[in-house]
Amino acid sequence: MPRTDRMFRLLHLLRTLPGPVTAARLAEETGVSERTLYRDIGALRSAGAVIDGAAGFGFTLTEDPALPPQMFDRLEIEALVLGLAEVRQVADPALAAAAEGALAKIAATVPERVERQMMHAVTMSYRFTPAEPARFxxxxxxxxxxxxxxxxxxxxxxxxxxxxxxxxxxxxxxxxxxxxxxxxxxxxxxxxxxxxxxxxxxxxxxxxxxxxxxxxxxxxxxxxxxx
Incomplete structure (x- = not known):
């Protein structure tokens, strides 16, 4: 995997996996040795990423330099969470995965208070009858x-x-x-x-x-x- 692609992959993993994520897990997911993984973490930190943690403990992305800070009010957060939850129910696996990734990226850009609102949104989406599989x-x-x-x-x-x-x-x-x-x-x-x-x-x-x-x-x- 080219280094640039690997760095994007590493950022995505830090955004989406529950932290702290061990170096062994990150190295396995990106296909490199733990030694290389530590160098990649250092490179991301040098580029402005705030990554808490250390060898033997695990890593957590607390501030993502790849995405600009965003501010949403409570209703906008409800709309985002509800809309992405609906996308996850349309029987389209690729769109469902994209919705999960989008939610993780948004969560990585907002202040902790807003992130808590995302995690505990009061509006939900549920379908009693699953949609037909979106074939082809x-x-x-x-x-x-x-x-x-x-x-x-x-x-x-x-x-x-x-x-x-x-x-x-x-x-x-x-x-x-x-x-x-x-x-x-x-x-x-x-x-x-x-x-x-x-x-x-x-x-x-x-x-x-x-x-x-x-x-x-x-x-x-x-x-x-x-x-």
Missing amino acids: IDTIRDACWHETALDIRYADAEGRATERRVRPLAVVYTDRHATLLAWCCLREGFRRFHLHRMTACAATAESFRPRRVELLRRVIAEMGGRT
């Missing part, structure tokens, strides 16, 4: 970002299966499942595809980048701005 979500998300078409196999509500090429525009999460909003080349129109009804999904090399903005405008107009 990583492939779909990459195609949306890179603006490339997908080849999918899809079963409708009656179980009839079709194979289609689609131009993915956005993923919409509801309380029950994730839905892909896309231009369907087979039907020559905009369609919503429930991810749990997809039985196959493959990336293609076909780019629709020049048309993406136009397609988004059309679908928003067609759906009366509801998307």
Whole structure:
């Protein structure tokens, strides 16, 4: 692992793991010897990170130089905690992990009083019925970002299966499942595809980048701005 990537990894571990974190654990997670780990801790301290602890005890990040100090009022903290908790329940493992990482980064930038409010927020999010798994979500998300078409196999509500090429525009999460909003080349129109009804999904090399903005405008107009 390149040293720069290792240092970012070390900072992330110090943000997210309950402290104090032992040198042995940090060395294992970053793939280096404990001797190198101590040097990396020293380098982070020299760069401005306030890291409490020492060899044989463990380390705790108390001030993170990579993130600017932030100040939120109590309602803003409630909104952040509630929103990220909701993200963790949408059956998308990558987004759930990102929400955990975002919460850890925010906690590392706020004063201790505000961090305590985050840990003891009075608003919670809970779903009695788990959302359907967001199938093929990583492939779909990459195609949306890179603006490339997908080849999918899809079963409708009656179980009839079709194979289609689609131009993915956005993923919409509801309380029950994730839905892909896309231009369907087979039907020559905009369609919503429930991810749990997809039985196959493959990336293609076909780019629709020049048309993406136009397609988004059309679908928003067609759906009366509801998307």
